[in-house]
Each structure stands twice: as structure tokens, then as C-alpha cells.
Amino acid sequence: MPKISAATVAEHRAARRRALLDAALELLAEAPEHAPGLGEVAARAGLARSSAYNYFRSRDDLLRAVVVDMFPRWNARVVAAMDKVSDPGERVLAYIDVNLQLVAEGEHAIVGALATFTPQSFTDENMLAMHDDLVLPLVDALRESGAADPELSADLISALLHKGTEMIESGRGFEEVRAAVRSALATASR
Structure with a gap:
């Protein structure tokens, strides 16, 4: 079973989702002409690419x-x-x-x-x-x-x-x- 980094699973998921949103914003701020992919965003957030798909379909x-x-x-x-x-x-x-x-x-x-x-x-x-x-x-x-x-x-x-x-x-x-x-x-x- 994966280890969660918050008091509850819901808090863990919310923190991960927030990290992905923040990473996407950072990437967009750095290069607004480039739409970052899930892999780039996950890497910036410190997550595996496959983890990003747990929060966003595409x-x-x-x-x-x-x-x-x-x-x-x-x-x-x-x-x-x-x-x-x-x-x-x-x-x-x-x-x-x-x-x-x-x-x-x-x-x-x-x-x-x-x-x-x-x-x-x-x-x-x-x-x-x-x-x-x-x-x-x-x-x-x-x-x-x-x-x-x-x-x-x-x-x-x-x-x-x-x-x-x-x-x-x-x-x-x-x-x-x-x-x-x-x-x-x-x-x-x-």
C-alpha cells in the first residue's frame, strides 16, 4: 500500500492535486506559449507521470x-x-x-x-x-x-x-x- 503524506487520504489527494495545479501554473508562467503535458507537470510536482493520471484524465x-x-x-x-x-x-x-x-x-x-x-x-x-x-x-x-x-x-x-x-x-x-x-x-x- 502506498504511503500517504497527510493525515487522511483525502488530504493527501488534495495536496497532490494542488501540487499538480501549482506546477502547471509555474510551467505556464515560465513559458506561456507552451502547453505543458502531464509528464512535465508531474515531474515539476515531484510525482511520477502515471500519478498525474489519478487526478486528471488528460x-x-x-x-x-x-x-x-x-x-x-x-x-x-x-x-x-x-x-x-x-x-x-x-x-x-x-x-x-x-x-x-x-x-x-x-x-x-x-x-x-x-x-x-x-x-x-x-x-x-x-x-x-x-x-x-x-x-x-x-x-x-x-x-x-x-x-x-x-x-x-x-x-x-x-x-x-x-x-x-x-x-x-x-x-x-x-x-x-x-x-x-x-x-x-x-x-x-x-
């Missing part, structure tokens, strides 16, 4: 699990940053800042790579709902700040963030883009 299954894992973590970072400030306007700025910071850290490049490798992972209803959940904290902050149409305002801010994302990913500095986005919003609100 590379696509693993990559889809990475996508599912990333959305809540991204959202948690956004919400945590927004919760540090009470003023609704500052919460909107915190939303912008943390999203741009995640882009600068390479998280968005990983999401982009995953969308290329497993486009079907981004088209099902659950994925679309998770993506929509990322905007909810912004809509709430805009509603609290008295925006006449918080959903429309959130869409426009998202478009500005999308352009900021493109700029960071094409080599512009985080601070430069962050300042420009904040300036555009301040100018628009006068």
Missing part, C-alpha cells in the same frame, strides 16, 4: 482545472484589495490597481495562454459566470459611489483596463499604465 483536463482554479484566486485578490479601503471611489481605484498588478505579474498572460490551449474551457456557462463574477465588486463600488448606471460604467472601466492590459503585456510599465488609467478616469469625472 492535459486538457488539467489545463481546464488550472483555469477553474485561477478565477477565484484572481477574484480573491481583487476583493481583498478593495476591502482595504472604505471610500467607494477609492475602491474603484483599488479594483483597477490590483487588476493591472495581476497583469504585470503575468497572471493574465497565463489566462491568455490557457484560452489558446483550451478555448472550450472559456466558452461554457460556468466559465462565463466566473468571468462575470470578476466585475461584480466593481459594479458594487460604482453603485455605492452613486453612478447612474453602474453596469455601463463598469463596462467602460473594463474596456480601459483591457487597453491597459494590452499596454502592459506589450512592454509598458505597470506604474506608467496605472497612472494613465487613473488620470483618464479623473479627467472623465470632472
Whole structure:
């Protein structure tokens, strides 16, 4: 019988699965243009290739699990940053800042790579709902700040963030883009 490295079999399995997800993320961060196979991921996690198949049926299954894992973590970072400030306007700025910071850290490049490798992972209803959940904290902050149409305002801010994302990913500095986005919003609100 194999030896488990946790108090329970369930904890052992959860730790192994987590190690595989983390290894896949590391590999994607290092080379976002390359979809890692189960063997590479298992090796990075310190497991045998055959062990990876106990947790994921295929590379696509693993990559889809990475996508599912990333959305809540991204959202948690956004919400945590927004919760540090009470003023609704500052919460909107915190939303912008943390999203741009995640882009600068390479998280968005990983999401982009995953969308290329497993486009079907981004088209099902659950994925679309998770993506929509990322905007909810912004809509709430805009509603609290008295925006006449918080959903429309959130869409426009998202478009500005999308352009900021493109700029960071094409080599512009985080601070430069962050300042420009904040300036555009301040100018628009006068």
C-alpha cells in the first residue's frame, strides 16, 4: 500500500492535486506559449507521470482545472484589495490597481495562454459566470459611489483596463499604465 503524506487520504489527494495545479501554473508562467503535458507537470510536482493520471484524465483536463482554479484566486485578490479601503471611489481605484498588478505579474498572460490551449474551457456557462463574477465588486463600488448606471460604467472601466492590459503585456510599465488609467478616469469625472 502506498504511503500517504497527510493525515487522511483525502488530504493527501488534495495536496497532490494542488501540487499538480501549482506546477502547471509555474510551467505556464515560465513559458506561456507552451502547453505543458502531464509528464512535465508531474515531474515539476515531484510525482511520477502515471500519478498525474489519478487526478486528471488528460492535459486538457488539467489545463481546464488550472483555469477553474485561477478565477477565484484572481477574484480573491481583487476583493481583498478593495476591502482595504472604505471610500467607494477609492475602491474603484483599488479594483483597477490590483487588476493591472495581476497583469504585470503575468497572471493574465497565463489566462491568455490557457484560452489558446483550451478555448472550450472559456466558452461554457460556468466559465462565463466566473468571468462575470470578476466585475461584480466593481459594479458594487460604482453603485455605492452613486453612478447612474453602474453596469455601463463598469463596462467602460473594463474596456480601459483591457487597453491597459494590452499596454502592459506589450512592454509598458505597470506604474506608467496605472497612472494613465487613473488620470483618464479623473479627467472623465470632472
